[in-house]
Amino acid sequence: xxxxxELCEGVEWRIRVVDGSSEVLVPPTGLARKVWLxxxxxxxxxxxxxxxxxxxxxxxxxxxxxxxIHCIKVGLALTIVSLVYFMRPLYDxxxxxxxxxxxxxxxxxxxxxxxxxxxxxxxxxxxxxxxFLAVGVHWIASQSGDRFEPFVVGASIFILxxxxxxxxxxxxxxxxxxxxxMIFILTFSIVAISGYRVDKLFDLAHQRISTIIIGTxxxxxxxxxxCPIWSGQELHxxxxxxxxxxxxxxxGCVRLYFTNSNGEDxxxxxxxxxxxxSKASEExxxxxxxxxxxxxxxNFRHPWxxxxxxxxxxxxxxxxxxxxxxCINSENQAAExxxxxxxxxxxxVSSSSSSAIKELAESVKKMNKSPTIDLLVEEMNSALxxxxxxxxxxxxxxxxxxxxxxxxxxxxxxxxMEIIPVVTLASIxxxxxxxxxxxxxxxxxxxxxxxMKDKIVAKEEKPEGTMKALQRV
Amino acid sequence: xxxxxELCEGVEWRIRVVDGSSEVLVPPTGLARKVWLxxxxxxxxxxxxxxxxxxxxxxxxxxxxxxxIHCIKVGLALTIVSLVYFMRPLYDxxxxxxxxxxxxxxxxxxxxxxxxxxxxxxxxxxxxxxxFLAVGVHWIASQSGDRFEPFVVGASIFILxxxxxxxxxxxxxxxxxxxxxMIFILTFSIVAISGYRVDKLFDLAHQRISTIIIGTxxxxxxxxxxCPIWSGQELHxxxxxxxxxxxxxxxGCVRLYFTNSNGEDxxxxxxxxxxxxSKASEExxxxxxxxxxxxxxxNFRHPWxxxxxxxxxxxxxxxxxxxxxxCINSENQAAExxxxxxxxxxxxVSSSSSSAIKELAESVKKMNKSPTIDLLVEEMNSALxxxxxxxxxxxxxxxxxxxxxxxxxxxxxxxxMEIIPVVTLASIxxxxxxxxxxxxxxxxxxxxxxxMKDKIVAKEEKPEGTMKALQRV
Numbered sequence: 001x002x003x004x005x006e007l008c009e010g011v012e013w014r015i016r017v018v019d020g021s022s023e024v025l026v027p028p029t030g031l032a033r034k035v036w037l038x039x040x041x042x043x044x045x046x047x048x049x050x051x052x053x054x055x056x057x058x059x060x061x062x063x064x065x066x067x068x069i070h071c072i073k074v075g076l077a078l079t080i081v082s083l084v085y086f087m088r089p090l091y092d093x094x095x096x097x098x099x100x101x102x103x104x105x106x107x108x109x110x111x112x113x114x115x116x117x118x119x120x121x122x123x124x125x126x127x128x129x130x131x132f133l134a135v136g137v138h139w140i141a142s143q144s145g146d147r148f149e150p151f152v153v154g155a156s157i158f159i160l161x162x163x164x165x166x167x168x169x170x171x172x173x174x175x176x177x178x179x180x181x182m183i184f185i186l187t188f189s190i191v192a193i194s195g196y197r198v199d200k201l202f203d204l205a206h207q208r209i210s211t212i213i214i215g216t217x218x219x220x221x222x223x224x225x226x227c228p229i230w231s232g233q234e235l236h237x238x239x240x241x242x243x244x245x246x247x248x249x250x251x252g253c254v255r256l257y258f259t260n261s262n263g264e265d266x267x268x269x270x271x272x273x274x275x276x277x278s279k280a281s282e283e284x285x286x287x288x289x290x291x292x293x294x295x296x297x298x299n300f301r302h303p304w305x306x307x308x309x310x311x312x313x314x315x316x317x318x319x320x321x322x323x324x325x326x327c328i329n330s331e332n333q334a335a336e337x338x339x340x341x342x343x344x345x346x347x348x349v350s351s352s353s354s355s356a357i358k359e360l361a362e363s364v365k366k367m368n369k370s371p372t373i374d375l376l377v378e379e380m381n382s383a384l385x386x387x388x389x390x391x392x393x394x395x396x397x398x399x400x401x402x403x404x405x406x407x408x409x410x411x412x413x414x415x416x417m418e419i420i421p422v423v424t425l426a427s428i429x430x431x432x433x434x435x436x437x438x439x440x441x442x443x444x445x446x447x448x449x450x451x452m453k454d455k456i457v458a459k460e461e462k463p464e465g466t467m468k469a470l471q472r473v
Numbered sequence: 474x475x476x477x478x479e480l481c482e483g484v485e486w487r488i489r490v491v492d493g494s495s496e497v498l499v500p501p502t503g504l505a506r507k508v509w510l511x512x513x514x515x516x517x518x519x520x521x522x523x524x525x526x527x528x529x530x531x532x533x534x535x536x537x538x539x540x541x542i543h544c545i546k547v548g549l550a551l552t553i554v555s556l557v558y559f560m561r562p563l564y565d566x567x568x569x570x571x572x573x574x575x576x577x578x579x580x581x582x583x584x585x586x587x588x589x590x591x592x593x594x595x596x597x598x599x600x601x602x603x604x605f606l607a608v609g610v611h612w613i614a615s616q617s618g619d620r621f622e623p624f625v626v627g628a629s630i631f632i633l634x635x636x637x638x639x640x641x642x643x644x645x646x647x648x649x650x651x652x653x654x655m656i657f658i659l660t661f662s663i664v665a666i667s668g669y670r671v672d673k674l675f676d677l678a679h680q681r682i683s684t685i686i687i688g689t690x691x692x693x694x695x696x697x698x699x700c701p702i703w704s705g706q707e708l709h710x711x712x713x714x715x716x717x718x719x720x721x722x723x724x725g726c727v728r729l730y731f732t733n734s735n736g737e738d739x740x741x742x743x744x745x746x747x748x749x750x751s752k753a754s755e756e757x758x759x760x761x762x763x764x765x766x767x768x769x770x771x772n773f774r775h776p777w778x779x780x781x782x783x784x785x786x787x788x789x790x791x792x793x794x795x796x797x798x799x800c801i802n803s804e805n806q807a808a809e810x811x812x813x814x815x816x817x818x819x820x821x822v823s824s825s826s827s828s829a830i831k832e833l834a835e836s837v838k839k840m841n842k843s844p845t846i847d848l849l850v851e852e853m854n855s856a857l858x859x860x861x862x863x864x865x866x867x868x869x870x871x872x873x874x875x876x877x878x879x880x881x882x883x884x885x886x887x888x889x890m891e892i893i894p895v896v897t898l899a900s901i902x903x904x905x906x907x908x909x910x911x912x913x914x915x916x917x918x919x920x921x922x923x924x925m926k927d928k929i930v931a932k933e934e935k936p937e938g939t940m941k942a943l944q945r946v
Contacts, residue, residue, distance in 0.1 A: 085666060162544040166530070193575070415865070427894070
C-alpha cells in the first residue's frame with residue numbers, strides 16, 4: 001500500500017536491477033496508471049492484512065484446539081436443531097416455533113458447561129415465570145374494557161421492566177440471574193401485548209416453552225457429551241498454573257539478581273503478571289462453576305469461592321514480586337560485596353518460598369493436604385532466620401563515613417547508599433514469605449472444606465450410591 | 474428462624490421477664506405446635522432476608538440515582554414500542570413483527586450510550602449481512618433439488634456457524650463485533666431453514682430489518698436524549714477519580730507512618746485498591762467509548778486507548794503503594810530516632826508526589842497541559858535529592874556492633890535491623906516517584922493527542938461548522 005501511495009506523491013524510489021546497478025523509478029504520470037497503481041497498492045495492503053489476520057486466527061486455533069472443538073460443537077448443535085425442523089416442518093414459516101429452538105441454541109451455547117447451564121436454567125425458569133405473569137396481566141387487562149386495556153398493559157410493562165432492570169444491578173441477583181432477568185422482560189412484554197385470547201395464549205405458551213426446552217436440552221447434551229469444558233476444572237487448573245508461574249517468577253527474579261545469569265527465561269520471570277490480571281476470569285469461572293453437577297473430582301457444592309480467596313492471596317504475593325522486580329531493575333546498583341554477603345541466604349529464602357508455592361500447587365492439584373508443606377514452611381522460616389542474621393551482620397561491612405567513597409577498595413567497606421537496594425530486596429522477600437504463609441492457610445482451608453463436602457456427599461449418597469459412582473467415572 | 478428451629482431441637486432457652494428474673498422456655502411437645510413454630514420461624518427468617526435485600530437495593534439506588542434513571546428509561550422505551558404495536562395491530566399475532574421490535578429494545582438497551590450504539594450497529598449490520606447470505610444459500614439449495622436441499626442448508630449452517638463462533642475468540646473481532654457475530658449466526662440459521670420461496674423471503678427480510686431499525690432508533694433516541702450516560706465521560710471521570718484516590722492514599726500512608734496520627738480516614742488510605750481493581754471496567758468503557766459520537770469535550774476519535782495506558786501507569790504506582798502499606802504494617806518496627814531522621818524528607822517526597830498526581834488529575838480533568846506540573850516534578854525531584862542525602866547520612870546513626878543492642882540508649886546509636894523498615898519504605902517511595910514520572914509522560918501524551926485530534930476535527934469541520942457547534946452545546 002505504502003509503495004503505491006508514495007509513488008503518487010512523487011517520492012524517488014530506486015530498485016536494484018539484476019546486474020547490480022540501481023534504477024530510478026520514474027513516477028508514472030497518466031491518470032489511469034496512477035489509479036491502477038493505487039488500487040494495486042490498496043489490494044496488496046488488504047491482502048497483507050487478511051493474511052496477518054488469518055495467521056493470527058490459525059495460531060490461536062493451533063495453541064488451543066479446544067476453541068476449535070467448541071466452534072464445531074456450536075455448528076453441530078445448530079445443524080441438528082435446524083435439520084430436525086427443516087425436514088419435519090412442524091412449524092408454520094419463519095415466525096413459527098422452529099425459530100425459538102434455533103434462537104435458544106445460538107444464545108445459550110457457551111464455551112463451558114457451567115455457563116451453558118446457567119443460561120439454560122435461567123432461560124427456562126424466566127420464560128415460565130414471565131409467561132404466567134403475563135397471562136395474568138393479560139386477563140386483567142381484557143376484563144378492564146377496551147378503553148383501559150392499553151393503560152393496564154403499558155403500566156404493567158413499564159413497572160415490571162423497570163424493576164427487573166433494576167434487579168440486574170444488585171450484585172447477588174446479577175451473579176445468579178442476570179440473563180434470567182433479561183429473558184423475563186422479553187417474554188413478559190411479548191406475551192402481554194399479544195392480541196390473543198387467554199385460551200390460545202396457553203397453547204402458545206406451551207409451544208414456546210416446549211421448543212425452548214428442546215433447544216436447551218440439545219445444548220446441554222452436546223456441551224456435556226462432546227469434549228466438555230467444565231468451568232470448575234478450568235478454575236482449578238488456572239489456580240494451579242498461576243501458582244506455578246508465581247513460584248517460577250519469584251525464584252527466577254532473585255536468582256537473576258544474585259547470579260546475573262542471563263539464562264533465565266524472560267517469559268518465566270514475567271509469569272507473575274498473569275496472576276495480577278486473572279481476577280476477572282477467576283470470578284466468572286467461580287460463578288459458572290456453581291451451576292455444574294459433580295464432574296471429575298469435584299462435587300456439586302465444591303467450595304469454589306475458596307478459589308477466589310486463594311487467588312486474592314496469590315495476587316498479594318504478586319504485588320510484592322512486582323516491587324521486587326523494580327528493585328532488580330533500579331538504577332542505583334548495590335555493591336558486589338554486599339550482594340555476595342546476602343546472596344546465599346536470599347537465594348535460600350527465595351528457593352524455599354518458591355518450592356513451598358510449588359508444593360501448594362501440587363496440594364491443590366491433588367486436592368489433599370500436602371504431607372511436606374509444614375516442613376517446607378519450616379525450612380522457609382529457618383532460611384528467613386538466616387537472612388535476618390546476615391542482615392544484622394551487614395553493619396560490619398558498612399562504611400560509617402559518607403564522604404569516604406574512595407576508601408572503598410582500601411578498606412573493603414561500602415557506603416550506606418550501596419546497600420539500600422539489597423536491603424530493600426531482602427525486606428520485600430521477607431514480606432513475600434509472610435504472604436506465602438497466608439496462602440498456605442487459604443489452600444489448607446480449601447482442602448479441608450472440600451474434604452468435608454466430600455464426606456457430606458458420600459453420606460447423603462450412600463443409599464443410592466450408583467448414581468454417584470456413574471458420575472465419578 | 475434460629476429460635477424456632479432450636480426450640481424444636483430441645484435446646485433450653487431463657488427469656489428475661491419484666492420483673493428481672495428469667496424463665497426457662499419449655500419446648501412445646503404437640504406436633505401442630507412444632508409445625509407452627511417452625512413455619513413461623515421460617516417466615517420471619519424469610520421476611521428478614523427480604524427486608525435486608527430491599528434495604529440493599531434501596532441503598533444502591535440512593536447512592537447512584539443514575540441506575541434508577543436507567544431502569545425508568547428501559548421501561549419507557551419498552552412501553553412506547555409495545556403500545557405502538559398494541560394500539561395499531563400491524564402484526565399478526567405474537568409471531569409477527571412486533572416481536573422483533575420489542576426484542577431489539579430489550580436486548581440492545583444498555584446503561585451507556587456507547588454500549589447501546591455498539592449493539593445497535595452490530596445488530597443492524599449483522600442482520601442485513603446474514604439475511605443476504607442466507608437468501609443466496611437458500612436459492613442455491615432450492616436449485617439443487619429436494620434430495621440435496623437439506624444437505625446444502627445443513628452444511629452451510631454448520632460451516633458458517635463454526636466460522637462465526639471461531640471469529641468471536643479472536644481479540645480484535647471480539648472487541649468490535651462479538652454481538653454482531655452472534656446475531657449473524659442467529660439470522661442466517663433462521664432465514665436459511667425457512668421454507669419460504671425466495672420472493673417471499675425478500676418481503677420477510679424487509680419487514681424484519683425495518684422492525685429492527687424501528688427498535689434500534691427508538692433505543693438510540695431514548696438513550697441519547699434522556700439523561701445520557703456516556704462511556705467516554707465515565708472512563709474520563711473514573712481516571713480522574715482514581716488519580717485522586719492514588720494521591721490521597723500515598724500521602725495518607727506515609728503521613729500515618731511518620732506522624733502516627735490516627736485521624737487518617739481508613740477509606741482514604743485504601744483508595745489505591747480501587748485503582749488495582751479497575752482494569753476490566755476501564756477496558757470495557759474504552760471499548761464502548763469508540764462507538765460514541767462527539768459529546769461534551771470529547772470528539773468522535775478521542776484517544777480513548779491512551780486512558781488504558783494511564784490506567785496501567787496508575788496500577789504500577791498502586792502496586793508499590795501496596796508494598797509500602799506492608800512496610801507500614803510490618804512487625805519489626807523501626808527505631809524512633811531513625812524515623813525522626815528521615816521523616817521530614819520522606820514526608821516531603823510523599824506530599825510532593827501526591828500533589829503531582831493531584832495536578833495530573835486536574836490536567837486530565839481540564840484536558841490541557843498543566844502549567845505547574847513541571848515545577849511539581851522538579852519539586853519532587855529535589856525532595857528526592859534531600860531524601861538521598863538523609864539516607865547517606867543515616868550511617869552516622871548506625872551502631873556497627875550487632876550485639877551491642879543494650880548500648881543504644883547510652884550512645885544514641887541504633888542496631889542495623891531497626892533501620893531496615895524505614896530504609897525499605899524510603900526506597901519504595903523513590904520507586905514510586907520514578908513511576909509517577911512515567912504517569913506524567915502518559916498524561917502528557919493523552920493531552921497532546923487529544924489536542925491534535927481537536928485540531929484535525931476543527932479543520933475537517935470548518936466547511937460545515939454548525940453540526941459541530943450543535944454537538945458541542
